[in-house]
Amino acid sequence: MENNKMSAFEVTYEKIRDMIFNGELSNGQKITETKLAEQLGVSRTPIREAIKRLEQEKLIAENRVANPTDRDYQNIFEMRILIEKYAIVKAVQFFTDSDVEEMERLVEIGYSGTKEETMEANKAFHERIVAATKNDVMIDYFNQMQSIIYLFRKTVLHYKRPGLIDEHKAIVDAIKDRDASRAERLIEEHLQADLDFALYYLRK
Amino acid sequence: MENNKMSAFEVTYEKIRDMIFNGELSNGQKITETKLAEQLGVSRTPIREAIKRLEQEKLIAENRVANPTDRDYQNIFEMRILIEKYAIVKAVQFFTDSDVEEMERLVEIGYSGTKEETMEANKAFHERIVAATKNDVMIDYFNQMQSIIYLFRKTVLHYKRPGLIDEHKAIVDAIKDRDASRAERLIEEHLQADLDFALYYLRK
DNA sequence: TTTATTATAATTGTATACATAATCAAAGAA
DNA sequence: TTCTTTGATTATGTATACAATTATAATAAA
Numbered sequence: 001m002e003n004n005k006m007s008a009f010e011v012t013y014e015k016i017r018d019m020i021f022n023g024e025l026s027n028g029q030k031i032t033e034t035k036l037a038e039q040l041g042v043s044r045t046p047i048r049e050a051i052k053r054l055e056q057e058k059l060i061a062e063n064r065v066a067n068p069t070d071r072d073y074q075n076i077f078e079m080r081i082l083i084e085k086y087a088i089v090k091a092v093q094f095f096t097d098s099d100v101e102e103m104e105r106l107v108e109i110g111y112s113g114t115k116e117e118t119m120e121a122n123k124a125f126h127e128r129i130v131a132a133t134k135n136d137v138m139i140d141y142f143n144q145m146q147s148i149i150y151l152f153r154k155t156v157l158h159y160k161r162p163g164l165i166d167e168h169k170a171i172v173d174a175i176k177d178r179d180a181s182r183a184e185r186l187i188e189e190h191l192q193a194d195l196d197f198a199l200y201y202l203r204k
Numbered sequence: 205m206e207n208n209k210m211s212a213f214e215v216t217y218e219k220i221r222d223m224i225f226n227g228e229l230s231n232g233q234k235i236t237e238t239k240l241a242e243q244l245g246v247s248r249t250p251i252r253e254a255i256k257r258l259e260q261e262k263l264i265a266e267n268r269v270a271n272p273t274d275r276d277y278q279n280i281f282e283m284r285i286l287i288e289k290y291a292i293v294k295a296v297q298f299f300t301d302s303d304v305e306e307m308e309r310l311v312e313i314g315y316s317g318t319k320e321e322t323m324e325a326n327k328a329f330h331e332r333i334v335a336a337t338k339n340d341v342m343i344d345y346f347n348q349m350q351s352i353i354y355l356f357r358k359t360v361l362h363y364k365r366p367g368l369i370d371e372h373k374a375i376v377d378a379i380k381d382r383d384a385s386r387a388e389r390l391i392e393e394h395l396q397a398d399l400d401f402a403l404y405y406l407r408k
Numbered sequence: 409t410t411t412a413t414t415a416t417a418a419t420t421g422t423a424t425a426c427a428t429a430a431t432c433a434a435a436g437a438a
Numbered sequence: 439t440t441c442t443t444t445g446a447t448t449a450t451g452t453a454t455a456c457a458a459t460t461a462t463a464a465t466a467a468a
Contacts, residue, residue, distance in 0.1 A: 045452050045454095
């Protein structure tokens with residue numbers, strides 16, 4: 001019997017996070033506990049916990065919705081590239097045939113799926129690579145970055161960055177060929193291209 | 205005019221953390237908000253926030269003082285090695301003469317200082333290397349790991365691991381010689397030796 | 409007009425109160 | 439004895455109350 005009853009804190013956390021994602025709370029906007037509490041129909045207590053967690057994810061800073069600078073994004077991607085380059089070497093070493101098939105399936109969704117499906121598949125693609133480290137600490141840090149990365153991914157896919165899915169395909173091919181150095185190079189180029197593209201559009 | 209008035213949350217956080225560090229709260233021991241609140245003379249509110257943060261640092265998990273497994277420590281060090289190897293290449297590229305002098309000063313304290321001074325210097329040694337990345341995200345993740353790492357460092361220095369300071373010296377020499385690949389190799393060996401030594405004594 | 413100064417309001421930090429859920433022990437049934 | 443069941447206890451989650459701080463705005467002085 002599963003426990004599908006979420007605490008007020010969890011519900012609140014997700015709601016506020018989604019409000020930031022969909023722009024209902026915009027960049028730089030002041031966050032006040034009282035207003036959110038009233039708006040979401042809970043007391044300040046769970047709101048505060050949610051805010052603490054969102055601060056940890058850098059989605060909120062100094063009582064405001066984060067307004068990351070280019071530098072912030074570059075820092076996140078520098079960290080992310082470091083982790084994913086490390087992870088993909090593990091994937092090349094240890095991915096089984098069925099792991100590779102799963103990656104190919106995710107690439108296929110990128111070609112034929114809806115925008116939502118593609119976003120999910122894109123996220124899963126990178127998660128599977130990082131999971132290859134089998135290192136919970138690394139996976140945890142990677143996941144912490146996801147909230148900020150989400151904003152990126154939305155931009156990149158909204159504008160349909162050319163070649164994105166082809167790059168994914170090329171990475172899977174490198175894993176299949178068990179070519180670690182090629183895979184490392186491709187994932188770095190892929191992530192760097194993502195960053196450059198998103199920064200370009202975020203600044204327009 | 206500086207603000208040296210700490211909030212109850214901050215005081216509480218440091219107190220609980222130190223209680224874990226010095227063994228007043230031992231591995232696996234149950235953490236109860238009510239008791240800590242009474243003991244530290246504050247309400248449960250700041251206690252809860254402190255616990256949340258300690259959970260983030262992995263010093264508390266599931267309402268208990270963390271009792272990390274060898275695997276946990278290995279994971280942290282795998283992450284740490286990844287960051288420090290990346291950082292030291294930056295240090296080799298960008299450290300000025302005065303940065304190098306400062307590193308040499310820290311090594312010197314390792315040879316001649318008290319145990320407390322040596323622990324501080326050891327911590328500072330690695331912090332300076334990571335600071336060379338000038339990447340706040342990376343620095344932040346590294347700092348999050350410090351609490352667990354502290355427990356290690358205490359063990360390693362308590363048993364006076366042979367060669368530890370010599371290894372620091374060799375690393376500084378590699379930076380002085382601007383030899384990135386040697387510096388990378390040395391820092392990895394150094395950290396791996398730290399891990400192996402500490403695990404050996406922690407399990408005895 | 410600009411800058412201080414003060415009063416007011418709003419917001420956060422902390423304490424307390426209450427409700428729900430988890431834990432544990434005792435009593436009874438198999 | 440071992441396993442349920444129930445009741446009592448304790449702990450946590452959430453709401454509310456109060457205190458202290460910070461921000462806002464209005465007025466007075468330069």
